[in-house]
Amino acid sequence: MADPKGFLKVPERELPPRRPVPVRLMDWKEVYEQQDPTQLRRQAGRCMDCGVPFCHQGCPLGNLIPEWNDLMWRGDGRQAIERLHATNNFPEFTGRLCPAPCEASCVLGINQPPVTIKQVEVSIIDQAFQNGWVTPHPPERLTGKTVAVVGSGPAGLAAAQQLTRAGHTVAVYERDDRIGGLLRYGIPDFKMEKRQIEARLAQMQAEGTRFRAGVEIGVDISWDDLRARYDAVIVATGATVPRDLPIPGRDLAGVHFAMDYLVQQNRVGAGSHVAEQITAEGKHVVVIGGGDTGADCIGTAHRQGALSVTNLAIGKQPPTERPPHQPWPMFPTVFEVSSAHEEGGERRYLASTVEFLSNGAGEVRALRVAETEYLDGRRVPKAGTEREIPADLVLIAMGFTGPETDTIEPQLGLPVDASGAFARDADYSTAQPGVFVAGDAGRGQSLIVWAIAEGRAAAAQVDAFLEGSTSLPAPVAATDRAISI
Numbered sequence: 001m002a003d004p005k006g007f008l009k010v011p012e013r014e015l016p017p018r019r020p021v022p023v024r025l026m027d028w029k030e031v032y033e034q035q036d037p038t039q040l041r042r043q044a045g046r047c048m049d050c051g052v053p054f055c056h057q058g059c060p061l062g063n064l065i066p067e068w069n070d071l072m073w074r075g076d077g078r079q080a081i082e083r084l085h086a087t088n089n090f091p092e093f094t095g096r097l098c099p100a101p102c103e104a105s106c107v108l109g110i111n112q113p114p115v116t117i118k119q120v121e122v123s124i125i126d127q128a129f130q131n132g133w134v135t136p137h138p139p140e141r142l143t144g145k146t147v148a149v150v151g152s153g154p155a156g157l158a159a160a161q162q163l164t165r166a167g168h169t170v171a172v173y174e175r176d177d178r179i180g181g182l183l184r185y186g187i188p189d190f191k192m193e194k195r196q197i198e199a200r201l202a203q204m205q206a207e208g209t210r211f212r213a214g215v216e217i218g219v220d221i222s223w224d225d226l227r228a229r230y231d232a233v234i235v236a237t238g239a240t241v242p243r244d245l246p247i248p249g250r251d252l253a254g255v256h257f258a259m260d261y262l263v264q265q266n267r268v269g270a271g272s273h274v275a276e277q278i279t280a281e282g283k284h285v286v287v288i289g290g291g292d293t294g295a296d297c298i299g300t301a302h303r304q305g306a307l308s309v310t311n312l313a314i315g316k317q318p319p320t321e322r323p324p325h326q327p328w329p330m331f332p333t334v335f336e337v338s339s340a341h342e343e344g345g346e347r348r349y350l351a352s353t354v355e356f357l358s359n360g361a362g363e364v365r366a367l368r369v370a371e372t373e374y375l376d377g378r379r380v381p382k383a384g385t386e387r388e389i390p391a392d393l394v395l396i397a398m399g400f401t402g403p404e405t406d407t408i409e410p411q412l413g414l415p416v417d418a419s420g421a422f423a424r425d426a427d428y429s430t431a432q433p434g435v436f437v438a439g440d441a442g443r444g445q446s447l448i449v450w451a452i453a454e455g456r457a458a459a460a461q462v463d464a465f466l467e468g469s470t471s472l473p474a475p476v477a478a479t480d481r482a483i484s485i
């Protein structure tokens with residue numbers, strides 16, 4: 001156990017500094033600096049090594065949190081990364097991007113600020129990369145079986161790494177020109193620089209995973225062909241269909257889906273040329289939608305030099321404290337101030353957009369927005385409360401309805417279920433023998449930690465399908481829903 005009195009001696013949470021707002025707005029680098037090792041050790045020492053560590057229950061990966069807290073407190077970073085990698089293929093992604101349901105369910109959080117679990121996690125993996133402790137683990141023998149993984153987001157990558165290490169010959173197909181899924185082209189660099197993806201891909205390539213970027217299955221290779229070529233197929237294509245706002249004026253120039261905007265900036269950041277890039281420079285920007293994607297648009301718009309950024313959310317402002325109906329250890333919906341919110345802009349709640357207004361030349365000039373009222377549990381615009389918000393650029397960040405089905409449904413015969421995601425069994429298998437579904441494609445738009453957990457678990461089921469049994473871990477069933485998030 002880490003320091004038995006650690007949580008008594010150090011009652012407060014300490015996190016590393018964020019770079020000053022005026023400085024970080026001038027570049028696209030990550031916002032957080034590295035934590036001072038003494039401070040990190042002190043924080044790891046707050047862990048109580050609980051008899052029933054609720055942090056495990058909160059983490060879909062079942063991360064061995066008290067073990068690596070203890071190891072970091074003892075200064076044994078090498079063992080810590082072994083224990084962290086035992087349950088998580090990519091802690092550099094979750095350590096930066098996860099909303100940390102583990103912290104919401106940390107026992108210390110009942111009457112003190114919880115352990116800074118996510119910060120300990122990212123410090124372990126950063127130290128491991130810096131010290132050369134992240135090395136390839138190629139398989140000792142090859143099984144002769146082949147697996148195609150379609151989609152190179154965290155679910156596809158986790159499945160591919162597990163199956164490659166189990167001795168199968170794995171190819172990852174990605175329709176984009178670069179590997180990484182939403183980690184690559186959705187999430188901005190200021191949340192996670194792309195070098196984190198490159199470092200992990202180098203390890204995976206050295207282990208033997210093959211990557212085929214720029215190949216769209218269903219178009220460049222039919223799903224039937226793919227099935228014929230491989231012994232098993234994992235569909236990890238994400239849930240990328242954006243929820244639209246079909247109100248008058250939706251077709252005006254200057255109204256875009258958030259992902260069209262974010263992908264372009266990420267392409268430019270990667271050194272690609274984007275003709276007629278959608279940019280916020282010199283514009284009044286309105287972002288519709290108060291989630292992660294909306295926050296990413298806000299941070300991007302400020303870095304591009306927006307004149308103003310207004311963020312509209314249709315619902316009420318969440319409370320700042322855990323509400324009574326979401327007691328510990330549940331993941332509470334509380335008012336969050338992300339690094340992007342800290343950088344500026346205005347957040348408005350109970351705002352229902354009813355119309356996009358034109359400047360007469362086919363371009364958006366303003367939004368007509370009404371107050372939201374609740375009628376029979378439905379959120380509707382309240383008559384007589386409409387007002388205008390000026391806007392030259394509107395970004396719709398209202399979530400995603402599910403996976404793209406155009407080629408998969410007809411060619412592969414995979415139907416969607418009531419939730420709009422691909423139908424599958426608890427073991428990730430589908431009605432098509434040898435075809436499995438993992439990540440957002442089967443769960444709907446979710447979190448990186450769930451995608452990695454599903455990728456690992458689907459890999460175990462594929463291994464069992466190919467070999468008759470498996471020793472790969474399966475942290476979650478496809479039917480598991482969050483207890484805490």
Ligand SMILES: Cc1cc2nc3c(=O)[nH]c(=O)nc-3n(C[C@H](O)[C@H](O)[C@H](O)COP(=O)(O)OP(=O)(O)OC[C@H]3O[C@@H](n4cnc5c(N)ncnc54)[C@H](O)[C@@H]3O)c2cc1C
Nearest residue numbers: 151153154155175181182217237238439440446447448451
């Ligand atoms: C803007 C944004 C910000 C987010 N921020 C966070 C965050 O901070 N923290 C967090 O935990 N989660 C975040 N999420 C959610 C998270 O990114 C996803 O839950 C996660 O990436 C899902 O992983 P996945 O592997 O299932 O799919 P994806 O990451 O969506 O990857 C699917 C890949 O499949 C490819 N593909 C699709 N069809 C085909 C085909 N036919 N052939 C070949 N390739 C194909 C796609 O091009 C894509 O690259 C965010 C999401 C968005 C949109």
Ligand code: SF4
Nearest residue numbers: 047048050055106107
């Ligand atoms: S619940 Fe919190 S205090 Fe208890 S073991 Fe997990 S991280 Fe440590």
